[in-house]
Amino acid sequence: PVLVIATRNAHKTQEIREMIGTRYMVLDANDFPNLPSVEETGTTFLENATLKAQAISREVTGLVLSDDSGLEVDALRGAPGVWSSSFGGEDGNHAKNNARLMRELEGQTERSARFRCTMVLAENGQVLADFSGTVEGRILDAPFGAGGFGYDPLFAPEGHDRSFAELGPEVKNALSHRGRTLAQVVAWLESEE
Numbered sequence: 693p694v695l696v697i698a699t700r701n702a703h704k705t706q707e708i709r710e711m712i713g714t715r716y717m718v719l720d721a722n723d724f725p726n727l728p729s730v731e732e733t734g735t736t737f738l739e740n741a742t743l744k745a746q747a748i749s750r751e752v753t754g755l756v757l758s759d760d761s762g763l764e765v766d767a768l769r770g771a772p773g774v775w776s777s778s779f780g781g782e783d784g785n786h787a788k789n790n791a792r793l794m795r796e797l798e799g800q801t802e803r804s805a806r807f808r809c810t811m812v813l814a815e816n817g818q819v820l821a822d823f824s825g826t827v828e829g830r831i832l833d834a835p836f837g838a839g840g841f842g843y844d845p846l847f848a849p850e851g852h853d854r855s856f857a858e859l860g861p862e863v864k865n866a867l868s869h870r871g872r873t874l875a876q877v878v879a880w881l882e883s884e885e
């Protein structure tokens with residue numbers, strides 16, 4: 693079967709593809725020329741994940757899965773949170789996002805943070821279920837590593853001294869907010885078979 697990820701972020705799709713194995717053919721919004729771009733007007737991960745899953749599943753046949761995710765930094769009282777993708781500017785540039793995060797944490801010794809992910813599964817515009825996962829960790833003093841995407845060079849998951857970008861996809865997927873959320877999605881899909 694085909695699973696359409698309601699995202700234009702190819703990194704998310706790539707990670708989901710790595711984790712879901714060969715059971716599903718994984719496509720995303722970049723594979724469909726005429727899909728609407730979904731305005732993320734919600735103030736929670738669940739609201740935005742629901743908006744994305746419903747909008748895309750009205751347009752394509754079959755199962756649609758959205759991913760709304762972000763980084764919460766305790767010293768910034770939870771920012772950037774649902775606004776993670778545009779923290780450094782409206783263009784969503786990851787280098788600018790990371791530069792702003794480094795700037796805001798300059799001299800700050802409290803470095804605890806977590807990634808959150810919420811996924812919504814939908815079909816024909818109807819929500820079937822939602823799933824969430826987190827990974828605790830801390831913000832490093834400088835970027836390390838070239839893997840992953842987004843804030844990965846700056847985030848070390850609990851139990852590791854290296855960043856997600858250094859640890860590589862296998863370690864990241866086994867621990868990450870997205871990996872933990874997708875494991876629940878897979879279990880749900882299996883229970884429906």
Ligand code: ITT
Nearest residue numbers: 699700701759760761762763776777841842843844
């Ligand atoms: P779509 O809305 O099209 O899915 P997006 O990138 O705009 O793509 P979000 O609105 O969910 O997605 O924003 C998520 C942002 O949170 C993302 O752009 C990164 O800055 C950050 N993020 C989420 N997961 C991440 C991860 O695994 N590693 C690093 N940064 C991550």
